[in-house]
Amino acid sequence: QFIVGGVLxxxxxxxxxxxxxxSTSEPIGSRTDGxxxxxxxxxxxxxxxISGVVRWPNGDVASGANVRLAHRGRSWKKARRVKTxxxxxxxxxxxxxxxxxxxxxxxxxxxxxxxxxQAVARPGQPVTLILEDAIVLAGIVMDDRGQRLNExxxxxxxVGIDAGADGATDRVRKG
Numbered sequence: 001q002f003i004v005g006g007v008l009x010x011x012x013x014x015x016x017x018x019x020x021x022x023s024t025s026e027p028i029g030s031r032t033d034g035x036x037x038x039x040x041x042x043x044x045x046x047x048x049x050i051s052g053v054v055r056w057p058n059g060d061v062a063s064g065a066n067v068r069l070a071h072r073g074r075s076w077k078k079a080r081r082v083k084t085x086x087x088x089x090x091x092x093x094x095x096x097x098x099x100x101x102x103x104x105x106x107x108x109x110x111x112x113x114x115x116x117x118q119a120v121a122r123p124g125q126p127v128t129l130i131l132e133d134a135i136v137l138a139g140i141v142m143d144d145r146g147q148r149l150n151e152x153x154x155x156x157x158x159v160g161i162d163a164g165a166d167g168a169t170d171r172v173r174k175g
Contacts, residue, residue: 007031009030009035010031011027011029011031012027012029012030013027013028014026014042016042018044021044021047021096022044022047022048022097028040046094047093047094047096048097048122050069050092050122050123050125051089051126051127052090052102052126053084053088053090053127054067054084054088054090054128054131055088055130057130057131061086061088062084062106063084063085063088064083065083065084065090065106066083066106067081067082067102068102069092069100070100071096071099071100071101072098072120076101076103080092084104095123096123097123098122099121100120100121101118101120102118102120102121102127102129103117103118103119103129104117104118105117115132115133116132117131137154
């Protein structure tokens with residue numbers, strides 16, 4: 001239920017929106033000062049769908065892969081998450097219009113680094129994500145006197161789709 005007060009008289013339109021649903025605008029005509037309008041009822045439709053499949057480079061499906069979805073330009077921190085099914089499929093429903101980033105990751109047995117894939121998609125466009133083995137970076141960190149440091153943070157950030165939005169971080173406590 002809703003009550004909106006303090007609206008100035010005149011011609012008006014109500015716009016109803018909610019994340020994950022298609023918004024709607026409804027003209028409600030000209031209203032006079034002090035008038036109370038009740039009985040308004042609106043139905044929101046679920047937004048679009050972004051769905052697809054995650055595959056290994058050899059074409060096999062990647063069941064159980066983690067898939068994230070974030071509106072393009074937004075952080076992964078609040079991304080929606082699902083896992084792929086046995087056929088490597090995933091689906092996000094209630095997706096608003098515009099471009100979204102879709103990323104998948106999973107680990108193969110006997111490897112430390114996850115395999116990843118990332119793409120940009122719009123609702124209604126099927127997505128195929130082909131996993132690539134992640135790069136493993138190793139090295140040392142020293143101070144300006146040549147002494148090895150044993151506590152530091154390393155962050156590797158990918159360049160490309162929304163540069164700086166995705167990366168890998170490791171906090172070293174006892175190097």
